[in-house]
Amino acid sequence: MTSHTFPHRYPIIDLHCDLLVYLTDVPDSKLDNIAEIGCAVPALTEGNVKLQVMAIYSATAPGSTRYAALQRDMFAQLATNTSCGLHAVTTPEQLQQALQNDKGIGMVAAVENASGFCEEDEPLEDGFKKLEKIIEACGRILYISMTHNDDNRFGGGNFSDKGITRDGQMLLDYIHGRRIAIDLAHTSDALAHDILTHIDKERLDVPVIASHSNFRALWDQRRNLPNELAQEVIRRGGLIGMNFLRHFLSSDNPEALMHHIMYGLDMGAQDALCFGADYFYFADSPNLDRFPYYFKEHEQAGTSYNFILERLQNTLPQDQLAKLAYGNAQQFIQRLWEIR
DSSP states (O other): OOTTOOOGGGGGEEEOHHHHHHHSSTOOOOOOOOTTTOOOHHHHTTTEEEEEEEEEEEOTEEEEEEHHHHHHHHHHHHHOOSSSEEEEESSSHHHHHHHHHHEEEEEEEESGGGGTTTTTTTTTHHHHHHHHHHHHHSOOOOEEOOOOSSOBTTTTTTTTTOOOOOHHHHHHHHHHHTTTTEETTBHHHHHHHHHHHHHHHTTOOOEBBBOOOOOOTTSSTTTTHHHHHHHHHHHOOOOEOOOOOOTTOOSEEEEEEEEHHHHHHHOTTTTTEEEEEOOOOOOSSOOOGOOOSOOGSSSSHHHHHHHHHHHTTTSOHHHHHHHIIIIIIHHHHHHHHHHH
């Protein structure tokens, strides 16, 4: 990518969306329905998204693994459907091709909440077998979030003060050297610190990211990273994916996302910042106080990335815009996947 490339034509890598949940959970859902979800395929295409991470999400509740299995199978179905505009990316070579290819959108799976492969009351060994089925069906997974908003058998979620459990430690041990990152986007602060402590104590090869989180110092929300955790992700060579949801940015300032990006750069995240837009279906959401979920500028992928890069092009050098758009995520994924 040369310095003469216009920012809005940079390829985009995004670390998080809930398209699989939408397709498996919403009646009459369609890949091209931009009106219902901001990461519909036409929007991703218009936004020049070349790699989209597809979250496999389940709430912590009985039947969580069956719910995740539907999304696992949906990912596999999309990967083999040559007419849907999506294709799986599971190797560094495929990643490079996806970034240079104008035909279709690359995708890779991730697990948002480990309850998706392990019920609360089943043997952990059986849960790991289900995790292997997800990996096999999807080709690989990029990252695992242990929790979501609440506690589970692995530790505390965003709305908890609980740390890591023995099962959480065993999960970290299990993915050691597997080229799967651990995601801090939905952990309690205590769980995040315990994850880092266990990785260091046991000298585990487990990269750390925050797939769709902003900065708590700018917007006091438990889903956002406190400075000490953001610094740890940066220090460990991880990624911080900027979240487009208004709830994690500001109640009334459309410029807030740009402020979070600049704040991250000021704290040294030049090689860590990327996108984690977090597009999902919200028409049936009971949280009426959160409407509108996105500022107008960030409502869907077809316009949001372009808007951000164009707004920043007179503030940031071209190489930093390229890092934000795709470069940091590309470098991280290539390092993670390279044969050792």
